Amino acid sequence: MAQHYSEICARYLRLAVILCLGGAASCLAQTCRAASPSDIYQATVPIADRSEAAQTAAFQAALKIVLVRATGRRSADEDPALAPLVTNARRYVQQYRAAADKQQWVAFDGPAIERWLAQNGQPVWGHERPSTFVWLTVTTGPQSGTVVTSADVSEMKRVIDAAAAARGIELVWPSAADLQKNQLDYASLNTTSPTTLGEIGRRSGGDGMLIGRASGAGPAASVHWTFLFQDHSSDVSGVPEGVNHAADTYAGLFSASGGIVPVDVEVTGIGDLRDYAYVEAYLESLTFISHVGVLSLSGDSARFHLTMRGGAESLQRALALHGRFQPIAAGDNGIQRFQLRR
Numbered sequence: 279m280a281q282h283y284s285e286i287c288a289r290y291l292r293l294a295v296i297l298c299l300g301g302a303a304s305c306l307a308q309t310c311r312a313a314s315p316s317d318i319y320q321a322t323v324p325i326a327d328r329s330e331a332a333q334t335a336a337f338q339a340a341l342k343i344v345l346v347r348a349t350g351r352r353s354a355d356e357d358p359a360l361a362p363l364v365t366n367a368r369r370y371v372q373q374y375r376a377a378a379d380k381q382q383w384v385a386f387d388g389p390a391i392e393r394w395l396a397q398n399g400q401p402v403w404g405h406e407r408p409s410t411f412v413w414l415t416v417t418t419g420p421q422s423g424t425v426v427t428s429a430d431v432s433e434m435k436r437v438i439d440a441a442a443a444a445r446g447i448e449l450v451w452p453s454a455a456d457l458q459k460n461q462l463d464y465a466s467l468n469t470t471s472p473t474t475l476g477e478i479g480r481r482s483g484g485d486g487m488l489i490g491r492a493s494g495a496g497p498a499a500s501v502h503w504t505f506l507f508q509d510h511s512s513d514v515s516g517v518p519e520g521v522n523h524a525a526d527t528y529a530g531l532f533s534a535s536g537g538i539v540p541v542d543v544e545v546t547g548i549g550d551l552r553d554y555a556y557v558e559a560y561l562e563s564l565t566f567i568s569h570v571g572v573l574s575l576s577g578d579s580a581r582f583h584l585t586m587r588g589g590a591e592s593l594q595r596a597l598a599l600h601g602r603f604q605p606i607a608a609g610d611n612g613i614q615r616f617q618l619r620r
Contacts, residue, residue, distance in 0.1 A: 318347045318405075318446045319388040322381050333382070334368060340384040341367040347446030348391060350403035350529020352522065363394055392565065396535075396587060403533035404565020406596045408507065409448045410524050411484025412438070413475050415467050416492040416499075423464040428453050432495060434517060441518035445525035450483050476506045485599065486528070488520045508598075531595050534566035534588030541590050544609050546579045547618035554580060557618060564596050581613070590614055 321340035326332040341364050342355035354360060363370075373385040395402045414426040416434070426435055428451040435451075442449045457463065460478050462470070468491065476487045486507035493500040503520035505512050507527060514523040545557050561570045561582060569585035586593065594614060597603035603616040 317443070319344050319386040319391065320384065322377050322383045324380060325376075325382040326380075336382045337367040337371055337374070337384060338364050340382075341370065341386060343444070344386055344391070346444065348388075348403060349395065349401050350445075350525065350533045351401070352445075352526070359398070359400065363391070363398075399535065401529070401533040401535040402565060402587075403446075403529045405563070406532040406565065406599060407447055408485030408528055408599060409450050409483060410442075410486040410488055410521075411450045411452075411479030411482060412488045412490070413452065413467060413479065414438075414488075414490040414492060414501075415464050416495050418495065423468075425452070425457060425462070425464055425467055427451055427457070434492065434495060434499065434501075437517050438521055441521040442525075445521060447521070447525050447528065449488075449521070450479075452482065456482055472504050472506060472511075486524055488524060490520055492517075532592070532599075534586075534592050536587055536589075538568065538585055538587060539589055541584045541586055541593060542573065542581060542613050543584060543593065544579055544581045544613055544615045545603070545618055546606070546615065547620075548578050548580055553618060558582075560597075560602075564593075566592055566596075 321343040323336050323339040323343065325336040345354040345357075345360055345363070346352060348354075349360075351357070367386075370386045370390055371384060372387050375383050377383045392402050392404065412426070414435075415423055416426060416432075417423040426432065430451070439449065452462075462478075467475070472487070472489055475489055479487045486505065489504045489506070491502050499517065501515060501517050501520065503514050503516075503523070505514065505520065505524055505527065507524070510527055512523065512527075514520060543561075548554050548557060557580065558570060558572075561567055561584065564586075566588045567584050567586040571583040573581040573583050575581075584593070594605060597616055598605060602619055604619050606615045606617050609615045
């Protein structure tokens, strides 16, 4: 009887949730904006001419760029296992148009590509993409230097931004106002601890942090990076290598592969219908989840049955990404539980 009552409640709650989805979608868009680059499945490539052969070659070149982002692997563009997909690139084209300087812009069918990758045992890195705040100082003299900001137009920043676009991750650069607000300049940035800079960067919109020290202003300058993300901390050198290292780390954590598995999860702290709509919409937005079902409702908690790739670990990482879901002690039969945070 209790189970039947729960099912009835869940059914009527789902009907009521429809009324709240507009507001939930707006909140979800704000939460996922940094994690959902719109250009993962878009690319602009040179095209020799307007012939059929040149167009086919352009589609294939564009798909190779997309596959680096979609799988999270730098070498995906040359992976023989992906050759059948690349050969049939035209099949996955949704839109294309001429771009400046004899180039062509191409947009692909992302869900169809993800299905092909999953069916062929390849990793898929979807929209679960942390934003990365960048602190970069550039030494210009024995005792002087500058801080690269969002308004900078230097070649070094262009190279770094291009590397981020190639990997499908978003960089957040400080503005002059950010530096003034936090009383930071070249000298103080070089003496402030990575932990403190990480805290400031997170308050300013970054999930991960890249802290760089450059010995010169050109793209060939020596740059040492410290990368911070959750409990990860590592160092790497090279102008674009900081971005590539960050993307490699994110892909290793958030890409999913393997077969479909069932996972049950409980979310507490659901205070009203709007919260419920947000939780359900967020779960449905995760790339590696193919189905979300409601198991039960009790007080401020809801249990969901998920069909997904990657298993419980992938789910925990994705839900913890933006801080809205706090992992708490497991429930009955080891079910994963999360507290919805406001």
